[in-house]
Amino acid sequence: MKYDIFFAGVGGQGILTIGEVLAEVAHYKDIPANFYPSKGMAQRGGFVKAQLRLGRENVGPNIPQRGADMVIAMEQSESLKAIPFIKPGGDFVLYSDIWAPTAVALGKAPYPTFAQITEQVKLAGARLVHIDPGQLPEYAGELVHANLYVLGVIMGQTALGTLIRSEDVEHIIQTRFKRNTEANSFAYRSGLGMPLVVS
Amino acid sequence: MKKLITGNEAIAYGALRAGVKAVTGYPGTPSTGCLSSLLAMDLVDTHVEWSVNEKVALEVATGVAWSGHRALCTMKMSGLNVAYDTLISVAYSGCDGGLVVYVADDPGASAGMCEQDSRSFAVMADMPMLEPATVAETYELTKFAFELSERIKGPVFLRLVTGIADSYAEVEIEEPVLVSQAAPLLIKDIQRYTKAGAVIATNQHRDLIQRLEQAGQITDEAKINKLSLSRKPGGLGILASGIAAAYLEEGFEAAAPFGFNREDVSTLEIKVVHPFPAAEARKMLAHCQTILILEELEPLIERGMYVEAQRMGYRGKITGKLDGVFSRIGEYGVPQVVQGIESVLRLGIPENLLSGNTQALKLAAARPITVCAGCPHRGTYIAIDKAIKKLRLKKNEVMVTGDIGCTILGMNPPFDLIWTEISMGASVSLAQGYVHAGVKTPVIATIGDSTFFHAGIAGLVNAIQHQIDLTLVIMDNRWTAMTGMQVNPGTPCNNGASTYQEIDIARIIPALGIEHFWTVDPFDVEETAGVIHQAMTLPGVKVVLARQECAIQAQRQGKQAGKVHVVEENCNLCKLCLMVTGCSAFSLGANAIEIDPELCYGCGVCIETCHHDALVAEEV
Numbered sequence: 001m002k003y004d005i006f007f008a009g010v011g012g013q014g015i016l017t018i019g020e021v022l023a024e025v026a027h028y029k030d031i032p033a034n035f036y037p038s039k040g041m042a043q044r045g046g047f048v049k050a051q052l053r054l055g056r057e058n059v060g061p062n063i064p065q066r067g068a069d070m071v072i073a074m075e076q077s078e079s080l081k082a083i084p085f086i087k088p089g090g091d092f093v094l095y096s097d098i099w100a101p102t103a104v105a106l107g108k109a110p111y112p113t114f115a116q117i118t119e120q121v122k123l124a125g126a127r128l129v130h131i132d133p134g135q136l137p138e139y140a141g142e143l144v145h146a147n148l149y150v151l152g153v154i155m156g157q158t159a160l161g162t163l164i165r166s167e168d169v170e171h172i173i174q175t176r177f178k179r180n181t182e183a184n185s186f187a188y189r190s191g192l193g194m195p196l197v198v199s
Numbered sequence: 200m201k202k203l204i205t206g207n208e209a210i211a212y213g214a215l216r217a218g219v220k221a222v223t224g225y226p227g228t229p230s231t232g233c234l235s236s237l238l239a240m241d242l243v244d245t246h247v248e249w250s251v252n253e254k255v256a257l258e259v260a261t262g263v264a265w266s267g268h269r270a271l272c273t274m275k276m277s278g279l280n281v282a283y284d285t286l287i288s289v290a291y292s293g294c295d296g297g298l299v300v301y302v303a304d305d306p307g308a309s310a311g312m313c314e315q316d317s318r319s320f321a322v323m324a325d326m327p328m329l330e331p332a333t334v335a336e337t338y339e340l341t342k343f344a345f346e347l348s349e350r351i352k353g354p355v356f357l358r359l360v361t362g363i364a365d366s367y368a369e370v371e372i373e374e375p376v377l378v379s380q381a382a383p384l385l386i387k388d389i390q391r392y393t394k395a396g397a398v399i400a401t402n403q404h405r406d407l408i409q410r411l412e413q414a415g416q417i418t419d420e421a422k423i424n425k426l427s428l429s430r431k432p433g434g435l436g437i438l439a440s441g442i443a444a445a446y447l448e449e450g451f452e453a454a455a456p457f458g459f460n461r462e463d464v465s466t467l468e469i470k471v472v473h474p475f476p477a478a479e480a481r482k483m484l485a486h487c488q489t490i491l492i493l494e495e496l497e498p499l500i501e502r503g504m505y506v507e508a509q510r511m512g513y514r515g516k517i518t519g520k521l522d523g524v525f526s527r528i529g530e531y532g533v534p535q536v537v538q539g540i541e542s543v544l545r546l547g548i549p550e551n552l553l554s555g556n557t558q559a560l561k562l563a564a565a566r567p568i569t570v571c572a573g574c575p576h577r578g579t580y581i582a583i584d585k586a587i588k589k590l591r592l593k594k595n596e597v598m599v600t601g602d603i604g605c606t607i608l609g610m611n612p613p614f615d616l617i618w619t620e621i622s623m624g625a626s627v628s629l630a631q632g633y634v635h636a637g638v639k640t641p642v643i644a645t646i647g648d649s650t651f652f653h654a655g656i657a658g659l660v661n662a663i664q665h666q667i668d669l670t671l672v673i674m675d676n677r678w679t680a681m682t683g684m685q686v687n688p689g690t691p692c693n694n695g696a697s698t699y700q701e702i703d704i705a706r707i708i709p710a711l712g713i714e715h716f717w718t719v720d721p722f723d724v725e726e727t728a729g730v731i732h733q734a735m736t737l738p739g740v741k742v743v744l745a746r747q748e749c750a751i752q753a754q755r756q757g758k759q760a761g762k763v764h765v766v767e768e769n770c771n772l773c774k775l776c777l778m779v780t781g782c783s784a785f786s787l788g789a790n791a792i793e794i795d796p797e798l799c800y801g802c803g804v805c806i807e808t809c810h811h812d813a814l815v816a817e818e819v
Contacts, residue, residue, distance in 0.1 A: 010566070023367055027203040034334070035367040038309055044571045044751070044798075045783045058333055060445035061362040064453075064533040065555035080563040084555030101566045102613060102781040106774055112562045120559040 001031070001163050004063045007050040008082040009074035010099045011039065014147035018072060019050045021151060024172045025164055026054055036061035045099060047078055054163075070158055071126070074150065075099050077112050080120060088125030091158040095131040095150050129157055137190045144187035148173065152191020166192060202372050206334045206363035207232030210271070210301055213341025215375035217297065220268035221246040223256035225653065226682035227275030228310035229364040230303035234273045235685065244378035249685050252623070252653040253278035257285045257300065264298035264354070265392065266383035269345055273301045276315040277603075277622065281654070283320065289354055290324040291403040292391050293410060295384055297345035298354040300326075303364045306495040307530040310361070314528065316496035321356050321473035325407045327414035328356035328473040329423070330441035334368035340470060343423070350417055353410040358472065360442050360495065362530065415474040425468040426479045428486050435543055436465040436487030438480070438504065440494035443531045444468035447493075450536025453553065457546040469494075475503035484513045491539045492519035495531045518543050567611040572784040573750030573760065573800025576606055578721035579674050580614040581779060581804065582745075583643060585728035586735060592640055598633050602626035602646040602655065605681045605749075606674045609645065613781040617645060624654025631658070631667045641735040642669045648704060649679040649687035656707070662740045663711055670734045670741045674721070675704055676749040684752055691748075708742045715741040722747055722760060722802045750800040761801030762817040767791040770813035779808040 005022070009015035016037045026033035037050040051068075053059045065084045070091045073079030076098050086092050096114060103109035121128045131153055136143050155161040155169055170188060177184050204212065210233045214222060224234040226249060237247045246263075250256035253274040260270035274282060279302045286300065302317045321328035329344055331337040341357060348355040386392070394400055418424070425444075439447055447468075451461045465487050467479055483490065484507060492501045501519040508517060518524050524542050525535060534553040541548040570576050587597045594616065601607045601617035602625065610617040619629060630644040646655045651673055662669060679685040686692075688702040708716045715737050719727045727745060734741035750760070770791035777785045777792065782805060784798035791813065806814045 027369055046568050047566055061366045062532040064553040077564040080559045083559035084557050101564055104564050111564045116562055124556055
């Protein structure tokens, strides 16, 4: 099995945590992996990307363009930065959260529409799996962590779910996060059970 | 035990396996994770410290190595420039205990600064340099670097690039060995440990050259580089240096459908980037008709290859950067392997095989890096802006020099305040140059606390000595923040077990004889602006210390500066608060501005920007 995942989002969303969990699952199951997070310079709110390469013994950290089996994007505009990397036929998972830069909020700069993203994904020949932030469930009166919910959706609706076992992902989530274990499980399982939304 | 660790951590574990006695360094992306991982281990027998700067770090490490113990010194490429004065001398003197200098380069400049290729520094210092292709190799080469250093009795470089330093992969880790408790060697030998006079210096130079030659023999014997010659001679030979080797197999796979046959190709994976692996290179030249060289940044290996080719009367072709096939800019990956194969073998591999649709990138919103919600620097930027306006000047009339670290973020919107960034501490010295050049408006220099200690202090001493009219604003957030919250000499040392002495900038400045010195709270923008305005009207060197702890770090300790509340009925959505502060805690609601309570630190800087009393401080 060789499977490459490209992540794009902004600092503070927990997108790198998805990659870390998957890298730990690979480690746990003896699947060769290289996980390369890239945080840029901002502590919060800046562009972050990461690359997870599964199944190769000796592998460079960078996925070539048109080489990613899956893209996981958690910010609408930043998802565009992943477009060159998706493989034709790959899964483009978009959690369409919007973190508007100041210039956009002030109406001084444009921000890409959801339709523009859809078009680019189509042009790249990929399958869009869209997760609307509005569908994020609540647990005990609070919205669950979006990243764990997204991870659940990925395991439920992409090819990755056939390559690694959901129990192993859940095991890593349980051992990695000592607090809020029930809420985390709930977030993950809710994502896993989400009805299919492919466009 | 198999562990999932980064390249930085692989160096840390490798050094522990080598029984390292001391580890010193200064934070710098992407090298930081090595030393910070060791600090987190609370080691008993190994001293680990963030030093005040890289030069100091290397000198501390050298003292350990000259006493016969093993030492590791860590830094990013920019830090190596700071340490280089010391390093050349240490290379000349050699060492008794193993001394390994870890430097991280950043092809692609993902952390800003530069694409400096530090391999050339190994050439200049006649020091061996090792560079792994993967995280697992990093661990092995770290252990070997200490051995090599002790065998040649000289310091050894270990180089990583960002893609390995920050990558996680599985590595087989052994137990650390016990740190030697042997009595330190006290060797009094001025022929080795001083530089006074041509005889001493030229003798040391001779020994240095011999050490490098010996390093070449040792690494050849240990077969550190991986040479694989094809069964049939006459085909293609590929030299891949460092991380470039990690992309070979994948590139071969991509080229296979176009008739590329891996069996016909010879490869040399280079992990000893200096001294040049001449013996192995000559085998490649003797065996192959065409040579392809894959190395990021400068054509260092390539130049070495041309020299060997000339010496051997090689008639084949050498492809790399010097014939214009590859760029000296950016990271390498699978596309470069494929491109190189195509340019040499002409298999008809389409150019767009590995290039995606980059048109999409043009649609993405610009996201300039900016300060976090609650960042105390925000108040300082706004205050400097106000002070400039109070003098009836415009922002583009007042030179505000900047420095390395979070403080530079004032260069971006909405502040657009800072004009320059050179190197650690340069803001205050550069400002003096502008004054000498005859700039008539007040000149302001800005710097952070760690940067001030690192190299800014010398520039300030120079300004005082030469009686320059300038205002220095030290933005003291108490932490080395941009690299991920490391301690510096000014970081409050409030846990009883800590082993360092806090040094208060507020006591240093008066001791330098500076008459006009103020400490202000940047969350009090009016007061800060008033003080900076006053400073700009006075002659001589004035220092304003804007002091407030980094909000991220304060929040981690459960602190909260206050609470800001939106009075919805007063808000007319004029967005002035957002325009002035650019604070990420704000978002636009349907009828009023909204504040994310998770992000808001309650600094209150936004309150006075509102003319409609829609933002109010809540009692906490």
